[in-house]
Amino acid sequence: MSEYILRLQEVIAFSMRDMSREDMLRRQEGKWSAAEVLEHLYLTYSATAKACERCLAAESPTATAQTLRQRFKTLVVIILGYFPRGIQAPAQVHPKGIPVEQVVSDIARQIAVMDELLTRCELRHGRRNKLFNHPVLGALTGAQWRKFHWIHGWHHVKQISRLQKKYMGKQKPPV
Secondary structure (H helix, E strand, O other), X not given: OOHHHHHHHHHHHHXXXXXXXXXXXXXXXXXXXXXXXXXXXXXXXXXXXXXXXXXXXXXXXXXXXXXXXXXXXXXXXXXXXXXXXOOOOOHHHOOOOOOHHHHHHHHHHHHHHHHHHHHHHHHHHOOOOOOEEEOOOEEEOHHHHHHHHHHHHHHHHHHHHHHHHHHHOOOOOOO
16 A cells, blocks of 8 residues: 555544544535545545546556646646645535445545555556546546545545534644
8 A cells, every 4th residue: 555545544534533423514604514525535535446447447548648737737736736725526526415424434445445446557557657537637647646635635634624623622633
């Protein structure tokens, strides 16, 4: 398992620590609750795992050439590690009402499944090859997918931390 995936699992587990179901479900007007943020993350890991399965079934990677705009966005997010605030998530990864208990109990496993499938894609199609497309960034390698999920996950863990601080007076998560 990559360093990014291990760190991702750790910070997500930390973000859920000591939160009651009620704390997770509290929300501000127009904002996602901690439970909804976690469900969004869970759905992104599930979506990446499904894309991996399609990639594994294909003769070659399903990635298409990146546009100049996608290359720039990949540079900003993957290379510079900056995840802009206020970006709308694609509809397929908006919270759908999965029970918070299911998300909490399955999210670490879903991350591990995604990582394993990325490894299998890399073994089948090559570690240096772009495997399949991200809806905004375009084609990414397995390593880029892992780093994306770390950066994206950290972005959302900071949101959960702010909710904890507001509602529970908790500490910031470790980096």
